[in-house]
Amino acid sequence: MNAVDSALCEAFAPSGVLRVSINFGNPVLATRGTNGEPQGISVDLATELARRMDLPLRFVTFDAAGKSVAAVAAGDADFGFFAFDPVRGKEIAFTRPYLLIEGSYLVRSESHIQTNDDVDRSGVRLAVGTGSAYDLFLTRELKHAEIVRGSTSPEVVNTFLRDGLDVAAGVTQQLLADAKRLGGLRLLRGNFMVIRQAMGVAKSRGDEVATWLDCFVSEMVRTGVLRRAVARHQIGAMSAPEVKP
Template identity: 80%
Template sequence: MTAVDNALREAFAPTGVLRASINFGNPVLAIQGTKGEPRGISVDLATEIARRLELPLEFVTFDAAGKSVAGVAAGDADFGFFAIDPVRGKEIAFTSPYVLIEGSYLVRAESRIQSNDDVDRSGVRVAVGTGSAYDLFLTRELKHAEIVRGSTSPEVVNTFLRDELDVAAGVTQQLQADAERLGGLRLLHGNFMVIRQAMGIAKSRGADAAAWLDEFISEATRGGFVRAAITRHQIDGVSVPQMAP
């Protein structure tokens, strides 16, 4: 790793405290513990970054990915954990991906929609979390179906049911948990996208900070830190990208 100096610490934490943006809207990345404290892969990574930078750490929590991105872009947090997307990339410098997450579609058990290919048709209404990676991706990809945005990704299934929509789109694990909890729902086979989950820092923090963060996450991915965190938090259905030694 590149040596840490005061200039790098200042770039990461101009307030003197390293503020990590944590998104509770994606249970693959973080969840709330029994006392409301953040737990998960992103929390472990943030803690390790603070240790290496020798800075005190503070968690800034959000209930949706879009809000988490906006917090980092606005300077309310110093870095975060985001799906790589060209829209977000206007203000955020992304690292290499450290985990791959699948996005799936959920429908009612009796729905005529049987495959992912059936979704993009006129008259089909798809619920997504506002500003989520799925929202950004499907906004570009769906040509005929209508996108209906809910407040946050965890609320997607509630929006889908309340508004009598045809499809809910989101994190496979979240949709699977909702299907098992509520009954009468089913996931369509396969994924409609694979999210490349990365870390990100505002481009305004400078190229050196962005490069150091990318070096950190590449080392954490290649060296087994990320895989160990996935195992520790019992996260299923995700994979770690293969990286050159």
């Protein structure tokens, strides 16, 4: 990658501090450490980006993806880590994907719902994290099932159980962890979507900033930095293959 000049740094981080929006709502990307500090793939990539730009790094943390996206779009953070979605793309310039994450359905063990195709039927009520990639995708795709919002992604299973809903939708790893913790639950076979996880900046920051960030992601994938981070954090997701822009 080319050296980062002062004009680009100013466009990327006008405050002189690189502010990264971290979403704790997706444990594949980021979690809290022993002392509450952010850790995970998002943190690793943000730290490397700050090092290359020779800027101090500040974490701006949120409990849900929608809030994280809104912070970047509003200029309250300089960049973030988001699932690509055309609705978000109205305000956010996305890089190429660096990670592929599966979305799955969780039901009670005794549920009559056996396959993903059984979910989109009249009378089925489905819990989803408000503003999450799953919410945006299922809002477009489901024609008959009722989507119930009102919780963050980590709280989806609790909402599903408390409100007597039929299905919980979310990150496969989160759902598996909740099923193991609570018992009496099962994951439906396969996934209902594969999320292309990308980095993103507000389009208002300009094309040069977006292009440079895309090149950064490409290098992280091409050189194996991302693959090693996936292995180190043991998240069970797939690093995206190198693709042409």
